[in-house]
Amino acid sequence: MRKPLIALALLSLSAAHLPAQEPGRVLNGHKFMPSRIVQAPFAISHFGTSTGGGLAFDLKTPFVDLSGDTVGTLTGDVAFMALGFQYQQRFGQWFAARIGFGGGARLGIDEQSVLAQGVTGSFVWSVGATARILQSDKVILSGTLDFGRTDLVGLDPFGFAQKVIEDSLEVGENNLVGTAEAINAVAGVRVGWAPAPWIGLTGGGATVGIDLKNLGVIPIGLQLSAQTDAFSQGGADLVARSWSYGLGVFYTGWDDFSVGLETTMSLLDRRDTDDDFEAFIATFNLRYWP
Numbered sequence: 001m002r003k004p005l006i007a008l009a010l011l012s013l014s015a016a017h018l019p020a021q022e023p024g025r026v027l028n029g030h031k032f033m034p035s036r037i038v039q040a041p042f043a044i045s046h047f048g049t050s051t052g053g054g055l056a057f058d059l060k061t062p063f064v065d066l067s068g069d070t071v072g073t074l075t076g077d078v079a080f081m082a083l084g085f086q087y088q089q090r091f092g093q094w095f096a097a098r099i100g101f102g103g104g105a106r107l108g109i110d111e112q113s114v115l116a117q118g119v120t121g122s123f124v125w126s127v128g129a130t131a132r133i134l135q136s137d138k139v140i141l142s143g144t145l146d147f148g149r150t151d152l153v154g155l156d157p158f159g160f161a162q163k164v165i166e167d168s169l170e171v172g173e174n175n176l177v178g179t180a181e182a183i184n185a186v187a188g189v190r191v192g193w194a195p196a197p198w199i200g201l202t203g204g205g206a207t208v209g210i211d212l213k214n215l216g217v218i219p220i221g222l223q224l225s226a227q228t229d230a231f232s233q234g235g236a237d238l239v240a241r242s243w244s245y246g247l248g249v250f251y252t253g254w255d256d257f258s259v260g261l262e263t264t265m266s267l268l269d270r271r272d273t274d275d276d277f278e279a280f281i282a283t284f285n286l287r288y289w290p
Contacts, residue, residue, distance in 0.1 A: 023093055025289065028138045029197030030211060033250045034287040036084070036262050037227045038205035041142040041190030043096035043130045046289045047087040054080045054264075054281030080104065080281055084124075094132040100148075101125050123151045130190070140192040144204075150182045211252050219253035221260075242266045248285070258287040 023044045025032045032040060036050050056078040081104055088098035102124040126148035134141045191203040198214040201207065209223040225246040243266065250260030263282045 023090060023132070027140060027192060027194035027200065029214065030194035030200040030209075031221075031252060031255070032192060032194075032200045032202070033207075033209045033211075033221045033223045033248065033252070033260065034258055034285060035207055035223065035225045035246065035248060036283050036285055037229075037244050037246055037264060038202065038207050038225050039128075039130075039144055039146070039190060041130070041132075041140050041144075041192040041202060041204070043090060043094055043132045043142060044289060045088060045090040045096065046287055048085070048285065048287035050082070050084045050262075050283045050285045052082055052281055052283030054279055056080065056279035078279075080279065082281070082283070088130075095129065097127070097129045099125075099127050125149055133189075138194050142190045142192075143188070144190055145185075145187045147185045148183070213252050219251060221248075221250040221252040223248040223250065223262075225262075225264075242279075250285075256289045258285070260285050 023042065025040070025042045025044060032042070034040060034048060082102065083104065084100065084102035086098060086100040088096050090096045102122075104122045104124070126146055128144065128146035131143045132140065133143055188204050190205070192200065193202075194200040196214075198211050200209045200211075205225070205227040207223055207225040209221055211221045213219040213221070223246075225248065226244065228243045244264050245266075246262050246264040248260050248262035250258055252258070261282065262285055263280070266279045266281070
């Protein structure tokens with residue numbers, strides 16, 4: 001019984017010293033680099049943008065007849081485009097709130113994928129907050145909460161053709177253009193750890209960043225990242241979940257500004273089929289800490 005009480009007392013003492021610590025993205029001399037797919041554990045002010053695009057290869061869409069039997073498969077490549085913006089504002093020494101906006105598109109780039117996947121446009125907005133719980137010279141622990149909504153508008157010629165075959169043109173629901181929305185809320189914890197000035201790691205969505213500048217080489221940082229999440233770009237018809245793995249290259253010569261290129265490979269788990277596929281996206285990321 002004494003050990004939990006001692007641990008609780010130590011935790012309270014640590015939390016009591018938080019106001020004396022200046023919030024920032026530096027632990028043990030290591031400047032943590034931003035990631036498009038992994039939320040940082042720092043409750044500090046920043047704003048940033050990401051712009052990019054990518055491809056998904058050999059996406060297969062089954063063609064089903066009126067009896068529910070698969071009579072063929074359409075195969076093609078799909079292109080993705082995305083633009084995102086996020087602003088986070090610090091309040092006091094331990095809390096920050098943020099808001100984000102983004103837009104994107106998914107479209108087929110050959111004859112079969114244009115027919116099977118059509119064109120999907122999306123608008124994404126989100127609000128969230130980060131609360132710093134504990135921090136030392138090398139470690140930070142924070143809690144996060146995010147709420148988001150995705151609005152989708154799609155042109156679906158393949159689905160339209162199937163509905164025409166099944167229900168005829170007289171049915172009012174046979175629309176070529178459809179809309180949908182998805183709402184999600186995510187709560188979790190984020191951990192940051194810098195065992196040395198040249199390396200930093202985060203958890204709750206993982207990153208490993210190496211700053212070559214602190215090794216006496218050049219002001220370039222390399223970062224590996226990994227995250228699993230619901231995939232909002234494609235809509236409910238595309239996938240249930242994705243696993244993303246990224247590699248980023250950043251310039252680390254500035255204290256309050258970061259510019260970099262991040263490439264991501266996502267393994268996409270499609271609903272109601274064993275035919276999963278891969279998508280690749282590259283984004284140009286800018287981040288400023290005022």
